[in-house]
Amino acid sequence: MNYLLDSNAYIQAKNFYYRMSICPGFWGWLDFNFQHGRVGSIDMVYDELVHAGDDLSSWVKQRKAVFMAVDDEATQSNFGEIAQFIVAHKTMREPHVSNFLSVADPWLIAKAKTIGATLVTQEVLVPDNSTKVKIPNICREFGVSYCNTFDLLETLKAQLVFPG
Template sequence: MTYILDSNTYIQAKNLYYQMEFCPAYWEWLDIEFAKGQVCCISSVYDELIEYKDELSDWVKHRKEVFLPVADDETQSKFGEVVEYVYGLESKDPVDVGNFLDKADPWIIAKASVLDATIVTHERLTPENSRKVKIPNIAKHFNVECISTYALLKRLEARFILSAA
């Protein structure tokens, strides 16, 4: 199984629970999983993350090879289907639709659908009557599974061992 990480998994990890200075094991674990080919990301997320110009963007810049391109014909075709579907959601807020389509989100869904991969995101399913457009809702329509970072860690049996400085 391949897992594709959403931007928010990197950002929240860096800002909250796996800050780089006190939990380097998480970031080392990602490198190991990247090397195994079990975890990856897409170039659109790379583009979003490097804009921050912080320690995360520096970390990402040294790992450009794990950010898969989205220019292949299959991904482009699936992206078109995602865009068409999202535009067809009449009950959604047009501003939210535009924001969703301007980010990496539709590309993640397209790439995950093409690769039969699972998306790792902190977004949650919203009720059908919600005006928001969220990855899990759109991914569900395309039969793409979404899980949290914690579920990923459990599935891949990650272990971070305490080491006194």
């Protein structure tokens, strides 16, 4: 697996620029890359997405196999290091710390670190003195590569071409 997608990569695509009704090519492109083992995610992202009761949750339910478990020893160890770093950080504050640790984000970073994957998120870096906890900042701290959806599409040479 080369790329792991954050929940917001799916959600923002569905809500904005790749709505399922107007851009099925994006979702087909994801399926193609799922099948070739280039793109996936973790089971906690699956859990976050399936409860919305919308088109995306229906789509995700049919693709459970591309959402990997995080119960392996290496991922668990990496998660522990990430959690310890965040809790001990001098500027990251509540409720941001608890919120971050209660969702898939730290597990996604831990799994990406474990398997050497690039994490795909629409989050952006915040200044080092921010009280917020953001995926890119934690990725940078732990040597995990990250990019946004548009970088992923460009890197994997996606072409969402209109056939007519």
